[in-house]
Amino acid sequence: MNQPAVVLLSGGLDSATVLAMARAEGYACHALSFDYGQRHGAELRAAERVAEAAGVVDRKRIHLGLDAIGGSALTDDSIAVPNQLQEGVIPVTYVPARNTVFLAFALGYAEVLNATDIFIGVNAVDYSGYPDCRPAFVEAFQTLANLATKAGVEGAKFRIHTPLITLSKAEIIRKGMALGVDYGLTVSCYSADESGRACGVCDACRLRAAGFAAAGAPDPTRYF
């Protein structure tokens, strides 16, 4: 029987690639998505399509009231999503403690499944502004995971897999295409409309479009 793994799946390009990589490694994948008051509900529908196409064992969508906390352009309507990348500054699209919250839930879900493997599509190259995408953060979470859980106390060793962490967007896209990922199913845009069409100007759109160009691959993104 294949080993179970929890895969954090946002519906974007990166997590769709991670899911394909986890499947290719032979894991029985349990996809976990969050409805956290993000502006792009289209992303959640994309997560469903991606999970279905990849053939996951199970997928769960968890509601989190992150919007009650605010502090990010992605969860707080009073903060605008910027159209330009600001170099050297942590973007306002940073959601306070988001990956910590996501991994904490993934850990709980893994424990219930008797799984010790968790996959997350963090990337320290393109999103170097996000503190919770760095290797040091991931290592600290792995240490925490083994201390935080009944499974850890009983000897389990959790592994947080971050197969994209050192890859460029173009490298991620090439990996995914080699594994048959249909990026037309994914949504990356911070301001996507209900049908999943992208704005083409936000940070996420720019990085994605540049990635397809650098990979020499056709960009399947639908823009409005």
Added chain:
Amino acid sequence: MNQPAVVLLSGGLDSATVLAMARAEGYACHALSFDYGQRHGAELRAAERVAEAAGVVDRKRIHLGLDAIGGSALTDDSIAVPNQLQEGVIPVTYVPARNTVFLAFALGYAEVLNATDIFIGVNAVDYSGYPDCRPAFVEAFQTLANLATKAGVEGAKFRIHTPLITLSKAEIIRKGMALGVDYGLTVSCYSADESGRACGVCDACRLRAAGFAAAGAPDPTRYF
């Protein structure tokens, strides 16, 4: 101006005491409670009463879909709450990764508030079966907090305060009474009824009753 702090407030005896201690230390307290599909909704109403009585700056209640994950007698209807404490075994009332999830949210909230102090009522004495109540867990989370956040990258030092961690239940009750906590407002029972009356037989009820007895204090708990 008083320093802001986030205080995790369940509505139980322990967190009510922690809130009083944080207030006594001069913190401007922002109470954070979670609606996570736990069976005892009475606890959430208790959290509101306790927060009001203590004079918090603000209180938030966050909905978390922990029940979608299951795996605990507190969130999964198919697992019974036991009436007897089992020595040397992690209880089925353990909720996978619960304190990791709670602290992750507290961290995000703290960051939004520009706070670096987080209070949590974990206790390594009475609940020694819960892995996420141990000092090693708390230290690992504090390390993570500084790596996970924009504030941490910018030099903030988060502190996870666990003022109850080495106290017996009787010592906790004595501290709280000295600070004027009205324990009649709190609910500890895993099976409390809608009005907050307690069963008297679950682990939480037994520990609480024994605590009042050992403290030589009248037990204000209403039983059914």
